[in-house]
Amino acid sequence: MDGVVALEPVAAISELERRFAALVGTHRERARRLAWRLVGGDDAAAEDVTQDAFVKAYQGLGRFRDESSLETWFYRILVRQAANHRRWRGVRERWWGGDVDAPDPQPRPPGDPGLRRRIAAALDQLSGLQRESFVLVHMEGFTVRESAEILGRPMGTVKSHLHRALRSLRSELADLHPSEAGTAEEKPE
Amino acid sequence: MKREDERLPLDSTDAHFAAKLAELYAPEPQTLEQRQAFARGLEARLSGRGYRRAWFPALASAAACAAAALTWLLVSPGSTPTRTATDSAVAGGASQKEWEAQLFYPDQLMGRYMEDVTTPRTGGLPDEYMAIASAFLDE
Numbered sequence: 001m002d003g004v005v006a007l008e009p010v011a012a013i014s015e016l017e018r019r020f021a022a023l024v025g026t027h028r029e030r031a032r033r034l035a036w037r038l039v040g041g042d043d044a045a046a047e048d049v050t051q052d053a054f055v056k057a058y059q060g061l062g063r064f065r066d067e068s069s070l071e072t073w074f075y076r077i078l079v080r081q082a083a084n085h086r087r088w089r090g091v092r093e094r095w096w097g098g099d100v101d102a103p104d105p106q107p108r109p110p111g112d113p114g115l116r117r118r119i120a121a122a123l124d125q126l127s128g129l130q131r132e133s134f135v136l137v138h139m140e141g142f143t144v145r146e147s148a149e150i151l152g153r154p155m156g157t158v159k160s161h162l163h164r165a166l167r168s169l170r171s172e173l174a175d176l177h178p179s180e181a182g183t184a185e186e187k188p189e
Numbered sequence: 190m191k192r193e194d195e196r197l198p199l200d201s202t203d204a205h206f207a208a209k210l211a212e213l214y215a216p217e218p219q220t221l222e223q224r225q226a227f228a229r230g231l232e233a234r235l236s237g238r239g240y241r242r243a244w245f246p247a248l249a250s251a252a253a254c255a256a257a258a259l260t261w262l263l264v265s266p267g268s269t270p271t272r273t274a275t276d277s278a279v280a281g282g283a284s285q286k287e288w289e290a291q292l293f294y295p296d297q298l299m300g301r302y303m304e305d306v307t308t309p310r311t312g313g314l315p316d317e318y319m320a321i322a323s324a325f326l327d328e
Contacts, residue, residue, distance in 0.1 A: 055230070
């Protein structure tokens with residue numbers, strides 16, 4: 001039960017705080033994965049963003065209304081935190097140059113780091129909304145409706161961004177797309 | 190829970206492509222130690238310990254900025270009145286103390302040149318203010 005966070009003395013915990021504590025336990029890993037994908041594959045930054053989002057959500061519990069689910073509300077905060085992180089990283093890079101928040105260079109046993117970097121770079125080319133829409137729907141498995149709620153945009157807008165994101169990624173990562181890869185295989189050497 | 194019509198229809202190759210990206214572009218699962226460290230860090234921040242540390246550098250930066258701005262205002266040639274003979278003449282031969290008082294406490298702030306059109310020229314407060322004041326004073 002390492003994921004359980006003691007928030008307050010038991011007697012003082014309201015129903016909403018109970019739900020929040022459960023949310024931390026059940027959504028922490030998904031939240032970290034989503035943050036990781038949104039900030040460009042940086043472990044430390046993903047952890048910071050996730051923690052910031054949980055803290056902000058906890059501090060803002062009083063403002064939560066049941067118009068959306070607690071999960072949707074929390075993920076909205078998380079996506080904003082990730083966007084803020086990207087924005088500040090951009091500012092820092094402009095001021096100090098270099099890649100100040102470069103993903104950790106430590107070797108990672110499974111997977112292909114080079115491929116990860118390529119995918120991160122391709123996602124980086126997308127606009128913020130395209131990237132967020134694509135990651136939420138196609139990588140994290142949120143529905144278009146849930147993603148629209150998280151992003152605070154109409155469903156049509158999210159669909160449009162998804163379409164553009166997919167087109168751009170297909171172009172950038174053509175060798176990973178089955179149809180393009182098949183074509184590449186058919187080509188004579 | 191999730192309705193089919195909320196899903197974006199993708200053809201099989203695009204669906205396969207998206208699934209492949211999701212599989213390739215994912216963080217490593219955290220170890221038990223990392224999960225525990227995360228939970229400890231989060232707990233510390235939720236109980237406020239993490240924020241107090243962050244206040245000191247922020248306050249120090251704000252104080253330094255304010256000091257720098259004040260220094261710049263006082264030292265910059267455009268904003269600092271350099272005392273010259275002309276200035277003295279304009280000031281009507283004001284003493285150093287008067288000049289400094291004027292610099293830091295302009296007459297407008299001291300109320301010397303302020304004229305409230307609602308105040309009767311005969312002096313004192315407007316009638317309605319006097320009525321309120323007298324009500325309290327009577328008690």
